[in-house]
């Protein structure tokens with residue numbers, strides 16, 4: 001029996017991510033611009049974005065090592081916003097992202 005394209009693509013994405021994600025035991029909830037998402041603990045925010053939107057982030061314009069600033073996001077920090085680089089920031093339960101750099105296309 002032939003598999004449908006969406007399932008094949010999904011399986012391929014999951015397979016590829018095993019090579020890039022840090023080991024994790026559970027998903028944790030974060031808020032991205034007002035919407036809750038479950039992402040793998042123990043990973044950077046940029047890897048979490050890749051988990052959520054594999055193709056867009058994998059082929060995005062990112063250096064992955066702290067040099068380009070294309071991965072900049074703004075976190076809620078009390079009454080203020082704090083800018084961080086998603087490729088250098090480890091995700092934490094309840095993290096609230098209020099703004100994304102223009103090049104971060106999460107497709108939702």
Ligand code: FES
Nearest residue numbers: 064066068069087
């Ligand atoms: S991806 Fe280039 S600084 Fe984060």
